[in-house]
Amino acid sequence: MRQQGKMERMMVVSFKRLACATALAGLALTTVAAAADIKIGIVAPMTGQLASEGQDMENAVKMAIEAANAKGGANGDKVITITADDACDPQQAVTAGSKLVSEGVTAIVGGYCSGAVLPTLKIYGDAGIPFVIIGANSTKLVAANQGNAFLANSTGDMQATTAVELFKKNGFKKIAVIDEGDAYSSDLAKLTAEAFMGAGGEIATKETTNAGEQDYSAVVTKIKSSGADAVFWTAYHAGGALLTKQLRQAGFQxxxxxxxxxxxxxxxxxxxxxxxGVYLLSPPTVDLLSGAGDFKGKYKETYGRDAGAYAALSYDVGDLIVDAIARAKSADQKAIIEALKASDFKGLAGEIKFTDKNTLQTSNFRPVIAKGGKWVAVE
Known part of the structure; x- marks a missing residue:
């Protein structure tokens, strides 16, 4: 009986060991499978005044990634995303960028505010991570780029050219240029002022306000006394809307x-x-794109909100990064960077081809005008 009991105990121990070994083998297989997933970082303002734009970018990128995974992913590997909130704040952007690097992402997409993107370029560059910038477009980003970053939105000098063309078309001869002193708005203000003066125009006044300003009365007074026949606001929508209201309330026509x-x-x-009647220099939004109807409908169905200004371009960038990984035939970051340099990509928002400085070859800006509570194309 003792011998039989001993044998039974040995069999139980053996079964337990077998079960443990099987579980460990399964865990190892799961770990291997997870390791094969390609991680793409999304960096965007998920909190703060520009959180709506950040959410829009994240949504559209994820739509593109999901569509790619439905077709087999990148070289047969599943693509997953990790989002980091930069809040359009330089310090938080550094924290967000460092987080994505520590997560071991293969590539990063996103970036709405140039001031927040600028300090992260060294972080991503030192790590050799491909970075496709969706919204930020200050020319300061070009100078700070270590060769791994790509601007999918037209740069500030292209926007300045579009602005000057619009000024001339409307007969504006003296303009007031107003910025908030950050990398994006100060760069656009400087480039536009220089381009307009180069085209024979006059800068009536150039002012810098603070982000989050509520009372623009001092600036409004300066604009009115300057004799400007137009105002160019180069910063973001919160300040732009308040300045517009206060200008009109003060009688500026x-x-x-x-x-x-x-x-x-x-x-x-x-x-x-x-x-x-206010003009806007717009990126290629879904409302301006003839072939974006299906995307617009699916976006609304998926997220319960309309696709925003950078949704189409964000979707294209999500698609582009998967395409670059596929063309690189691996998740090797140097190979992906070279694939991005060679991109000849056609998406919802148009063509994406890069210059030797990794900037978009052709301008994607177009003027629109506010009519009936909507932005419509300028005829």
Whole structure:
């Protein structure tokens, strides 16, 4: 009996060991499978005044990644995303960027505010991580790029050219240029002022305000006394909407033109009737793209909200990064960077081809005007 009991105990121990070994083998297989997933980081403002734009970017990138996975992913590997919130704040952006690097992402997409993207370029560059920038477009990013970053949005000098063309078309001869002193708005203000003066125009006044400003009365007074026949606001929509309202309330009847950071339904909501007739230099939004109907409908169905200004371009960038990994035939970051350099990609928002400085070859800016609470193309 003792011998039989001993044998039974040995069999139980053996079964337990077998079960443990099987579980460990299964865990190892799961770990291997997870390791094969390709991680793509998304960096965007998920909190703060520009959280709506960040959410829009994240949503559209994820839509593109999900569509790619449904077709087999990248070289047969599943692509997953990890989002980091930069809040459009330089310090938080550094923390967000460091987080993505520590997560071991293969590539990063996103970036809405140039001021927040700028300090992260060294972090991603030192790590050799491919970074496709969706919204940020200050020319300061070009100088700081270590060769791994790519600007999928047209740079500030292209926007300045579009602005000057619009000023001339409308007969504006003296403009007031207003920025907030950050990398994006100060760069666009400087480039536009130089381009306009080069084209024979006059800068009536150039002012810098603080982000989060509520009272623009001092700036409004300077604009009115300067004799400007138009105002160019180069910062973001929250300040742009308030400045627009206060200019109209003070009786300013001249033209108002906004940089691309104002393409938000929130600008139209805050500005109200004062926004009617205001011009905007717009990126390629879904409402302006003839082939984006299906995307627009699916986005609304998936997220319960309309696709925002950078949704189409964000979707394209999500698609582009998977395409680059596929063309690189691996997740090797140097190979992906070379594949991005060679991109000849056609997406919802148009063509993406890069210059030797990794900037978009052709401008994607187009002027629109506020009519009836909507942005419509300028005829």
């Amino acid at each position: 001249g033209g108002i033109v906004l940089g691309d950071g104002n393409n938000s339904p929130e600008y139209l909501e805050i500005a109200g009737s004062a926004g009617e």
